Amino acid sequence: MNCKDISQALIDRSMASLLPSEVEDHLPTCSRCRHLVRALSFPAPEARPSPAISRRIATGIAADLRPVQPIAPKSYLFAAFLGIFIVSVGLGVSRVGAFAIAVMSPLQTSVILCTLALSTGLLAYSLVHQIVPGSCHRVSPSQLPLGVAISLMIVIAVLFHFQHEQNFWAKSWACIRAGTPIAALAAVPLWFILHRGTVLWPRMTGAGTGLLAGLVGTTALEIHCPNLGAWHILVGHLGVSVLGAMTGLLIGVAAENGRLGRRLNDSVTRNFADKNLYLR
Amino acid sequence: MASVLQENNVAQRSFVHLDHWMERYQQADPEAPVALIAALSPALLCFFRSQPANREQADDLLQDTWLRIHRVRHTYRPGEPVLPWVYAIARRVGVDGYRKTRHIVAHETAMEALPEWPARAEPPNKLPAFEELVAALPAAQQEVVTLLKVGGLSLEEVARATSSTVGAVKQKAHRAYEGLRKLLRIHAEDELGGGAP
Numbered sequence: 001m002n003c004k005d006i007s008q009a010l011i012d013r014s015m016a017s018l019l020p021s022e023v024e025d026h027l028p029t030c031s032r033c034r035h036l037v038r039a040l041s042f043p044a045p046e047a048r049p050s051p052a053i054s055r056r057i058a059t060g061i062a063a064d065l066r067p068v069q070p071i072a073p074k075s076y077l078f079a080a081f082l083g084i085f086i087v088s089v090g091l092g093v094s095r096v097g098a099f100a101i102a103v104m105s106p107l108q109t110s111v112i113l114c115t116l117a118l119s120t121g122l123l124a125y126s127l128v129h130q131i132v133p134g135s136c137h138r139v140s141p142s143q144l145p146l147g148v149a150i151s152l153m154i155v156i157a158v159l160f161h162f163q164h165e166q167n168f169w170a171k172s173w174a175c176i177r178a179g180t181p182i183a184a185l186a187a188v189p190l191w192f193i194l195h196r197g198t199v200l201w202p203r204m205t206g207a208g209t210g211l212l213a214g215l216v217g218t219t220a221l222e223i224h225c226p227n228l229g230a231w232h233i234l235v236g237h238l239g240v241s242v243l244g245a246m247t248g249l250l251i252g253v254a255a256e257n258g259r260l261g262r263r264l265n266d267s268v269t270r271n272f273a274d275k276n277l278y279l280r
Numbered sequence: 281m282a283s284v285l286q287e288n289n290v291a292q293r294s295f296v297h298l299d300h301w302m303e304r305y306q307q308a309d310p311e312a313p314v315a316l317i318a319a320l321s322p323a324l325l326c327f328f329r330s331q332p333a334n335r336e337q338a339d340d341l342l343q344d345t346w347l348r349i350h351r352v353r354h355t356y357r358p359g360e361p362v363l364p365w366v367y368a369i370a371r372r373v374g375v376d377g378y379r380k381t382r383h384i385v386a387h388e389t390a391m392e393a394l395p396e397w398p399a400r401a402e403p404p405n406k407l408p409a410f411e412e413l414v415a416a417l418p419a420a421q422q423e424v425v426t427l428l429k430v431g432g433l434s435l436e437e438v439a440r441a442t443s444s445t446v447g448a449v450k451q452k453a454h455r456a457y458e459g460l461r462k463l464l465r466i467h468a469e470d471e472l473g474g475g476a477p
Contacts, residue, residue: 007457011428011435011450035464036457039413040429047325053339054321057346058314067308068354132355133372134365134440141443198352200372201443 001026006033010040071197074128081124084189085216092182092220099226108159108228115155116219119148123212130205131197142204145211145245152218152238160230168231175225175236176243179217183244187213202252210248214241298362306353317346323431324370330426332415333378345373363433364440371423371441416463421456424449 006026027034071077101109126144129135139147165171190209199205217240225237298319305312324345328338348369356365410429414422427438435453439446 003461004454007454010457011453031468032461032465035468036461039410039460039464047322047329047338049321049325049339049342053343054317057321057343058317061313061317061346061350062310064350065308065310065313068306070306070357071355073357130443132357132365133352133368134361134363135443136436136440137443137445140445140448198355200368204443 003030003033006030006037010037071132074132077128077131077193077196078124080193081127081190081212082120084186084193085120085124085212085219088182088186088189088216089219089223091185092179092216093223095182096178096220096224098223100223100228103226103228111159112155112222113219115152116215116222119152120212120215120219123148123208123215127194127205127208127212130201130208131194131199133198133200141208145207148211148215149238149242149245152241153234156233156238157230160228160233162230165227165229165232168235171227172232172236172239175221175227175232176239178224179221179237179240180243181217182220183213183217183240186216187244199255202255203249204252206248206250206252206255207245208248210251211241211245213248214244217241217244299359302353302356302362303358306356306358313350320366321346324366326430327367327370327426328374328377330411330414330430331374331378331422332411333381334374335411337377337381341370341373341377344377345370348373361437361440363431364437367427367431367433367437367441368443413460413463417456417459421452421459424452425456425460428453 003026027037104112122139122144126137126139126141129137130141187209190213194205194209218237221237221240222233225232227233227236298316301312301315301319305316321342325338325342328334328341334341345366349366352369356362414425417425423442424438427433427441428435431438431441433441435446435449438444439449442449
């Protein structure tokens with residue numbers, strides 16, 4: 001047994017399951033572990049709210065107590081996210097046309113569409129868990145949007161050729177302008193689903209939702225735009241997703257600041273009420 | 281020593297049937313919030329008091345947490361563990377509380393001296409108190425150790441409460457314990473050399 005094993009046992013809270021001889025062999029020889037185990041052996045600090053506070057909380061809750069319907073199962077929410085994605089892409093493509101399918105090779109078509117579908121699935125799965133506090137995350141929700149964006153860049157760079165293009169910025173801008181309304185169309189129902197749960201971390205969830213909405217626009221452009229230049233796809237098509245993520249992030253920042261403002265007002269109101277400074 | 285470690289956790293004291301009470305809370309049973317407040321408030325208060333940045337506002341944050349829990353009680357899914365759900369909300373309230381305090385401090389001038397907190401009793405072997413030790417760690421590690429030790433949550437529950445993965449939590453905890461070892465060694469060296477001029 002070494003220091004790492006002691007750490008592992010402390011983390012797993014399995015000290016009791018260790019053989020005393022194993023612990024006794026190590027602790028006397030290692031002052032660092034001995035101090036650590038002793039420091040963590042002191043009882044956690046006791047705290048009990050005053051009866052007045054507990055009563056105030058209970059009274060406040062009782063005044064507004066009414067039955068609520070638990071949030072829908074994760075599978076329903078996941079299906080709703082995917083449904084919005086498919087319907088929005090379908091509507092977008094029906095409006096702008098599907099010209100890229102005819103010019104892409106089967107490999108390019110299948111790989112890029114599968115990557116976009118996988119990215120969408122991962123983001124939808126993450127968002128379903130983000131709107132329910134205490135959910136189990138298999139992939140870190142804060143790192144997922146960046147991971148998705150980088151993966152898509154790599155796939156595009158591998159699948160398509162980098163070539164010089166005339167009027168590059170004008171063509172890219174035209175695609176961004178075509179894809180952004182489709183992304184915005186998808187963002188509205190996505191926002192409604194988010195409101196079924198609660199958004200604890202608006203920046204993270206905002207970036208994820210924005211990216212998901214942006215992927216709707218990017219997917220529609222991948223099906224629509226026959227320009228197969230890698231630079232064009234990276235800037236004109238994937239740019240819609242990046243713009244979506246940035247917009248979502250900014251909305252999240254604004255929501256957090258707004259919440260802080262509300263909390264400051266609530267706090268002031270409560271403090272005044274506590275001190276009976278309100279004139280009746 | 282090992283058994284003491286297991287007995288430390290606040291969470292292990294009175295957290296039976298929480299899921300049952302949560303379901304009844306969603307059904308508007310008036311007894312449910314009272315039972316939940318009695319069972320969870322001490323642990324939540326402990327959680328806030330163990331955060332150096334929120335210690336002084338712990339009572340306010342407790343009330344804010346219950347307000348938030350009440351607003352989003354529909355997001356609890358029957359059958360799921362209650363503690364990670366509650367701590368995830370408390371964690372957000374703690375961050376908001378910290379930002380609020382920082383905002384107020386930045387815009388206000390102190391009008392009178394703040395009351396002094398009573399000195400904490402030193403542990404009998406002169407080791408620094410748990411909060412003092414943990415306060416020296418980076419915020420993310422501090423949070424993980426607090427939830428593991430004060431909240432009494434398992435690794436998976438901490439991962440759920442912090443919107444993280446079990447692997448990431450384990451890594452933070454390992455780093456935190458390594459950091460604590462170093463701090464304790466420095467403390468022990470200081471104790472030994474304390475008498476020197």
